[in-house]
Amino acid sequence: MNGMLELKNVSKSFDGMEVLNDISLHIARGEFVSIVGPSGSGKSTILRLLTQALQADGGDILFDGMPLLQAQHAFAFMPQRDALMPWRSVIDNAILGLEVHGMRRSQARAVAAPLFDRFGLAGFENYYPATLSGGMRQRAALLRTVIQRQDMLLLDEPFGALDALTRTQMQEWLQGMWTDHRWTALLITHDVREAVFLSDRIYVLSARPAAVIREFEVPLKRPRTLADLGSPAAQAIETEILQTLLHPQRT
Numbered sequence: 001m002n003g004m005l006e007l008k009n010v011s012k013s014f015d016g017m018e019v020l021n022d023i024s025l026h027i028a029r030g031e032f033v034s035i036v037g038p039s040g041s042g043k044s045t046i047l048r049l050l051t052q053a054l055q056a057d058g059g060d061i062l063f064d065g066m067p068l069l070q071a072q073h074a075f076a077f078m079p080q081r082d083a084l085m086p087w088r089s090v091i092d093n094a095i096l097g098l099e100v101h102g103m104r105r106s107q108a109r110a111v112a113a114p115l116f117d118r119f120g121l122a123g124f125e126n127y128y129p130a131t132l133s134g135g136m137r138q139r140a141a142l143l144r145t146v147i148q149r150q151d152m153l154l155l156d157e158p159f160g161a162l163d164a165l166t167r168t169q170m171q172e173w174l175q176g177m178w179t180d181h182r183w184t185a186l187l188i189t190h191d192v193r194e195a196v197f198l199s200d201r202i203y204v205l206s207a208r209p210a211a212v213i214r215e216f217e218v219p220l221k222r223p224r225t226l227a228d229l230g231s232p233a234a235q236a237i238e239t240e241i242l243q244t245l246l247h248p249q250r251t
């Protein structure tokens with residue numbers, strides 16, 4: 001997953017209500033970028049523009065320098081809810097995207113099987129989603145997402161429904177996975193610490209209509225550990241992002 005993305009002056013309204021106001025941002029090849037912003041500011045709307053579930057009213061979205069319309073199947077999207085199919089085993093959930101793209105089930109299973117170990121799901125290939133913990137379900141959903149080898153990974157609050165401890169474990173795990181694979185990734189999150197821990201850069205959106213009010217570069221080297229979040233550099237950036245969100249008028 002090593003595409004690159006550029007949004008230029010993108011705007012979007014719903015029934016006259018302006019949601020996105022002149023959004024410009026970019027994600028370089030192999031970069032992990034997060035968007036944080038107030039609830040209802042339009043973060044998911046940006047992802048829905050990228051997956052083409054919605055069309056922008058104005059501006060340009062370029063993928064690898066081409067208009068998005070010409071860059072089919074560019075994104076592997078992991079929604080807020082894991083949306084695993086309860087009647088399919090974990091491995092058959094994992095291969096769903098491959099099957100949709102025409103791969104035979106036996107071949108798709110052979111592609112997926114070696115990945116289960118790294119996703120902490122070895123031994124659970126033939127279990128059904130209802131028998132898994134929340135963290136395992138999210139890892140299964142992420143496995144299904146990344147196996148499709150798209151150009152870019154889109155994550156919409158992937159850990160929002162998890163308890164605090166599982167969420168932290170998942171952040172550590174994802175950080176390790178990303179360091180190994182260097183996917184081009186865009187994460188939407190409410191969790192500023194999560195954004196700092198995982199990202200190379202962070203965009204902060206204003207309340208609706210959303211505009212980019214600040215952009216932060218995260219100065220932590222990789223690979224990162226949770227202990228790095230206690231460093232003065234991490235603490236300073238976390239505080240500054242929170243200040244920007246809470247008191248945008250002062251920034």
Ligand SMILES: Nc1ncnc2c1ncn2[C@@H]1O[C@H](COP(=O)(O)OP(=O)(O)OP(=O)(O)O)[C@@H](O)[C@H]1O
Nearest residue numbers: 014015019037038039040041042043044045046208
């Ligand atoms: N299809 C739609 N029709 C009308 N209004 C919509 C539609 N989709 C989103 N909205 C509105 O646009 C605004 C932004 O929604 P969006 O889901 O993008 O925000 P968000 O920042 O992702 O919110 P949250 O952080 O709470 O998930 C909200 O006020 C929402 O009600």
